[in-house]
Amino acid sequence: MYLKSLELQGFKSFPDKTLIRFGDDITAIVGPNGSGKSNISDAILWVLGEQSSKSLRGAKMEDVIFGGTQKRGAVGFAEATLTLDNTDRALAYDADEVMVTRRYYRSGDGEYYINKQSARLRDINELFMDTGLGKEGYSNIGQGRIDEILSLKSGDRREIFEEAAGISKYRHRKEDTEKKLEHTEDNLLRIGDKVSELELQLEPLKAQSEKAKKYLELKEALKGVEVAVWLDTLERLSAQAKKAEEDYASASFVLQQAHDDLDRLYRQAEELTQTLRIRDGELETVRVKVNMLSATHQQLDGQMAVLQGNVDNNRSNIARIEEELKGQEDRSGGIAAQIQQADDRIAEIEKLLEEKRQALTACQQELTTLTANAQGITRQYLELRGKESALSADIAGAQADIRGLEESRRQSKQRLEELDADLNSGASRRDEAKAKLDECRAQLRVARENVTAANNTISGYTLRQTTRTKRREDLEEKMREVVRTLDAVTARTRVFRAMERDFESYNKAVRMVMQEAQRGALRNIHGPVSRLIRTEDSCTLAVEIALGAAMQQIVVGNEADGKAAISYLKRTGGGRATFLPMSNIQGRALQETGLEDCRGFVGIASQLVKTQDAYRGIVENLLGRTVIVQDMDGAIAMARKYHNRFKIVTLDGQVMNPGGSMTGGSVNKDAGILSRANELEKLTLQEKKLQEERQVLEADLQEARRQCDQVEFQISAARDQLREAEDQVLRLEGQEKQHEILLNAIEEAE
Structure with a gap:
């Protein structure tokens, strides 16, 4: 086993990815101060799992990440990969080559990999135990490490010798086992305490369990009862809805019949109005004829009065003429007496003539003249009498004619005045009839405008009623939903409060x-x-x-x-x-x-x-x-x-x-108890909010219902106004036809 290569990136003075290859013939790395020789040693130690930043010549672990220079910024992580030849299987890992990688971020997170597979720090330590390559191994001796080993106590130096002897792995396992035993003992103590505490809680928990079971049973029973109640309520509501639908259908049928009866009454009213118009026209015609006959009768009465006046005048003329005739006879008797007196005078004169024969010759001429004068006078008298009679007759006739003409003139003047009066009366009646017709048409136009306005008002009120009814139904539905939610929240709140009050759990x-x-x-x-x-x-x-x-x-x-x-x-x-x-x-x-x-x-x-x-x-x-x-x-x-x-x-x-x-x-x-307390607090707030919302909805619903009632009243009033306007239109239409008939009759009469 030997070190093959070391790959660095972002570690201390190696910001870029740097690969350092080691062969079996590499003995040492030399270079000037500050070139990074110690950083390579620190990188090897760091990859092997060193956790002390002091051992890596830093104040904190973040110092191993390249911190940047004036020309280059800092990097976000440090990574080092150590590649070892394992053909001799010196490491307990089934691979000819072992790559150990460590990566550290500025956030404090770190990662370990063995052959690019995620591993734990413990896995790294166990891998290099007893090989002399561990972080405490003798294969990595830094500056001052020899002096430190020589100055250490025997117990501290023992770790180095155990590592060299290959038994450090067992010592670490022993220490881990002892720590586990200690933790196990602590856990056993805690478990014992918990068991004791749980034993104390066992009886209450048993009672609580029984109570919980009973609660669940009662809850299931409550669910069944609630379902039954809901079903019963649903059935009752269905029955009520069905009855309401039947009542609605019956009411709709009755309403339809009422509308049909109303339409029939409207038609009868229109027919009666039409008949009334015809009768009114006929009556007006008869009235015009009666007026014309009355005028003719008055004319005939005037003519009869004139004739009666003529008759009376003629009678008075006859009486006056008779009196004049009597007077003329009296005057005729006087003339006869004068003639007799003249005869007597003639006889007397003749007698005197005879008596005075002596004057006869002298007076012969005078007598002849006088006789001629007497005869002329007699003729003249007779002529005058005839002229007088003729003149009297002419005068009487002229006076009668004058009186007749005066009477005729008077009657003509009176008739003219009557005709002027009738003409003026007819014109005034025509103007009055035309004025009434115009007034009736104006009223009819206003009444029709009122009908249109009433229909528009009803349409507006109907639209408003639809909107308000929709809002009222929405508020009612929302109110029902809020009440259902509030009832459910109130029930849960009551249960939680009872549990809190009784210290359940x-x-x-x-x-x-x-x-x-x-x-x-x-x-x-x-x-x-x-x-x-x-x-x-x-x-x-x-x-x-x-x-x-x-x-x-x-x-x-x-x-x-x-x-x-x-x-x-x-x-x-x-x-x-x-x-x-x-x-x-x-x-x-x-x-x-x-x-x-x-x-x-x-x-x-x-x-x-x-x-x-x-x-x-x-x-x-x-x-x-x-x-x-x-x-x-x-x-x-x-x-x-x-x-x-x-x-x-x-x-x-x-x-x-x-x-x-x-x-x-x-x-x-x-x-949990705390979850229950939080839930109770939330339910309380929700209950309060729902109550406030219900109060607001109740106020809004009451206002919506009031507005619906108001618009229904307005629609009812508008419909009453519409009926009144329609009745007025029908009445005015009848009056219009009557005035038209009267005006036509007056114009025809003229």
Whole structure:
């Protein structure tokens, strides 16, 4: 067996990959100071498993990584590969050539490989034991090593001779075995303590098991009852739904019949309105005819009055003429008397003539003249009388004509006035009828606009009703969902609170002490550790595993309070419990450095736990030397780095115990006391949030229902307005036709 080659990369002064080949004829490596001769020796020692940075001439292990220069940056890892010829099988490895590789990162993680297969540091040490090549072997003697060996005690020098004699392997195995025995004894002691504690918990656990079984049985029975209740409720709801559907169908049928009856009534109303319009038209025609007949009758009455006046005038004229005739007869009688007197005068004159014969001749001419004058006068009188009679008749006729003409003029004037009045009345009636028709049409237009507006309003209200009904149904569904969730959360919260109140899952001694403290018989009992701490859900399982049985340890004020509780347990036979006096317990902090740089580091357990300041010392004492990491690989790497000096717990509950032992397996994440407390806290918050949400939903649902009722009322009012508007349209349409018929009749009459 001999060294064939050494490959370096990133190790101290070798930033680039450097391959140094050794043959069986290489005796020494020479070079100036600072060229890296000692770094090659350190690299060989480092590959063989050296863990002391001081032996490698550095302050810390990170110093073996190339740190960079002014012209070249630092690298992230150091790697060295040692290749040995093993054809003689000097190494207990079935290969002609053995390649041992060590790689170290700045994060603190390290890796070992044998022939490019991952290995442990222990595997490297065992491989080189009794060969003189180990980190403590005599084949690698550094500067000052001879003086150090000579100055060592005999016991220390013994290791070198044992390595040379080939028995160091057995010594190391013996030491490992002794350490394992010590750890086993410690584990046996802890197991004994746990067995004793578990024996104390066996009876309470048995009772709890029976109670849990009974609880599961009752829970199964409850599930069956709930299923039965739900089925019964479902059947009742189905029946109610079916009845509601039947009622809805019946109501729909009745509503349809009502709509049909309403439509029929509307049609009858339209027919009656049409008939009424026709009757109104006929009535208006008859009224116009009656008015025309009345006018004709009045005209005839006027004509009759005129004729009656003519008759009365004629009668008065006749009477007056008769009186005038009588007067004329009287005047005629006077003329006759005058004629008689004239005759008598003539006779008297003749007598005088005869008597006075003597004057006859003288007076003959005068007598002839007088006789001629008398005859002319008589004729003239007769002519005058005839003219008088004719003139009287003409005057009477003229006066009658004048009176007739005056009467005719008066009647014509009166008729003209009547015609003007009738004409003015007809025009005014026509204008009035036209004005009423225009007014009716304007009202009809407004009524139709009201119908359109009412339909638009109903459409808007219907759309709003659909939206609000959808929102109300959504809120009702959400309310039902929230109520179901709240009932389930409330039921779980009630169960968890009952378990917390009755200290379920705690051993009998803890239950008895806490119940006695609640009654006031024991003082300064602060409660189990699990009741005094809280942590994030992600770390709950890890903290529970880290605490273990300490979860049920009871925190008290001082030793006297713990003594009183122990006396109570002894007196009542309640079992055993561990008490933590706050006056005595001191915190223990982890002094290791570089934990934050380790892969998967989450935190120190005591720092991940929330508690009151008064209990911080208890928490530091229980969890101050426990580290929480993400996974098992991170825990193993950290345990190797710090030589198993403290407890490491993963988030899923796997444990690396001090000394190197490992505890792990499957864990029920929801079965822990701390998990239950966290779950109760979350359920309480969820219950409060759901109650607040239910109150908000109740207010929103009430508002939604009010808005639905409001829009239904608005739709009902709008439909009433629509019916009124439609009725008004029908009425106004009838009035419009009546006014049109009346206006046509008036225009025809004109």
